[in-house]
């Protein structure tokens with residue numbers, strides 16, 4: 001078991017290392033999420049809400065040409081329950097997906113891909129998420145993370161050599177980071193690549209676990225340590241990323257893992273035994289391996305929000321369909337408030353998920369410098385809302401939802417992993433909170449009055465800091481002015497409580513995980529609430545047919561999100577006894593290897 005100081009160190013590595021790996025954040029960042037803790041409303045990538053007008057005519061046409069055929073292909077040719085049962089994707093289905101171009105959606109056309117931007121990719125991913133999340137992982141492990149490093153960070157030679165084969169699916173790719181001792185703490189990998197004497201080849205040895213597509217991939221991006229001789233003659237291990245071909249030799253894999261969901265995707269251990277890798281296959285430089293891994297994950301996360309938006313939409317359709325047809329007691333169950341509440345909440349949550357999925361993809365297309373906090377929020381939020389959606393869909397369907405043939409319990413099993421991989425939601429929450437706090441700390445140092453005002457304001461029960469006042473209201477449609485005002489006030493209160501928190505704990509803030517979780521929760525809810533204001537405002541401005549309905553959905557979502565924000569702020573400001581108690585009991589349970597209370601009967 002980790003002792004306390006090792007645990008703190010692990011936390012620091014897992015979170016601050018991630019902070020260092022992304023484009024430097026500063027107080028002038030135009031990221032909306034990032035501005036929240038500073039009490040700012042950075043409207044650039046939030047207003048106006050991006051619609052179809054953000055794609056040019058050709059992009060629109062290309063996307064339209066793909067959406068219906070892809071949806072029909074999944075409806076007609078893919079049997080998710082069959083894939084679940086055989087724990088595989090039939091060869092002919094794989095071939096059809098390759099023919100449709102689904103394995104190289106973002107690879108430029110000149111390198112045999114489809115050349116989609118992030119918004120177009122999001123729309124395509126939504127279709128996959130609607131039909132079969134297992135297949136989504138086969139496709140995603142290949143292009144969202146497997147060869148993504150080559151696509152976004154590779155040099156021209158690497159792109160020319162590898163992208164045509166992977167874009168067409170002639171070769172399959174995988175992302176090999178996780179090891180038995182290195183999960184969330186990704187910088188602690190033990191796999192090593194040792195350079196040959198002539199410096200032309202690295203010899204790679206080590207073992208990776210749970211690698212999606214690992215059982216059949218031809219190309220791996222592998223994250224490992226490389227020994228580097230320092231100026232003082234000592235050797236230090238630095239992280240590097242390599243493109244490794246199975247054909248290089250010494251690459252083997254274990255059998256497919258048996259797992260809870262996404263069963264048709266292959267998950268396997270992958271071993272490298274003195275595998276010779278040419279030096280030109282290193283992505284970026286020695287020492288950049290962690291940065292490469294994090295940029296790939298940051299870049300790929302937006303796709304998860306889009307995919308899980310598709311999943312939620314399909315689940316809501318199932319729940320609504322059942323509610324409209326099932327009669328119990330006197331009426332169809334859709335007439336009962338308990339069912340209406342579920343359908344309304346799920347729809348509002350989906351509205352928020354869909355909104356942030358397209359805000360993030362649009363921010364990436366607009367070359368926003370910092371979009372990784374938003375992408376992390378998208379991943380956390382979409383995976384949690386989709387889980388809730390599956391749970392409530394099953395509840396709406398009663399016993400029928402529990403039946404295998406209905407295919408909904410399969411979706412729930414598939415969904416569980418999304419809160420775990422590509423950065424657990426818990427670690428991403430720490431990252432979101434700590435990255436924002438790092439910059440807030442600098443602001444407080446530069447402006448001592450900020451701390452004084454935040455403290456006095458909290459004591460007086462009023463907010464004296466934060467610049468959000470009036471900003472959202474000026475951008476929102478009048479129908480949402482009350483919500484916009486409430487979100488502004490919540491942003492300013494969140495800013496004040498964050499300042500107080502940072503002043504109270506200073507550098508030790510990193511150990512305050514109870515508070516940090518709630519800080520991240522506030523940011524998630526404030527970002528998603530603002531996204532709903534932006535989208536519903538656009539609907540009204542554009543006089544969309546269902547604009548009223550969008551306003552209603554936004555109101556429902558914001559009302560519930562603000563209640564959560566209020567509770568989170570209350571806990572950040574004043575629940576230290578509760579949190580201390582939880583920490584103490586949690587630790588005792590861990591040390592006792594189980595529950596610490598005695599049985600009511602005594603045995």
Ligand SMILES: Cc1cc2nc3c(=O)[nH]c(=O)nc-3n(C[C@H](O)[C@H](O)[C@H](O)COP(=O)(O)OP(=O)(O)OC[C@H]3O[C@@H](n4cnc5c(N)ncnc54)[C@H](O)[C@@H]3O)c2cc1C
Nearest residue numbers: 010011175176177178183184210211212421422424426427
């Ligand atoms: C089906 C499947 C497919 C996968 N595909 C791939 C793949 O293609 N490529 C790849 O490289 N990896 C892959 N993974 C690995 C996945 O990314 C890891 O499981 C994930 O990063 C979490 O690591 P872990 O499982 O070791 O959990 P751990 O890191 O052991 O974490 C266990 C728990 O402790 C929490 N925790 C850890 N550290 C801290 C801390 N400092 N503070 C607070 N809480 C903490 C975590 O949030 C989590 O709840 C896959 C995993 C699965 C199950």
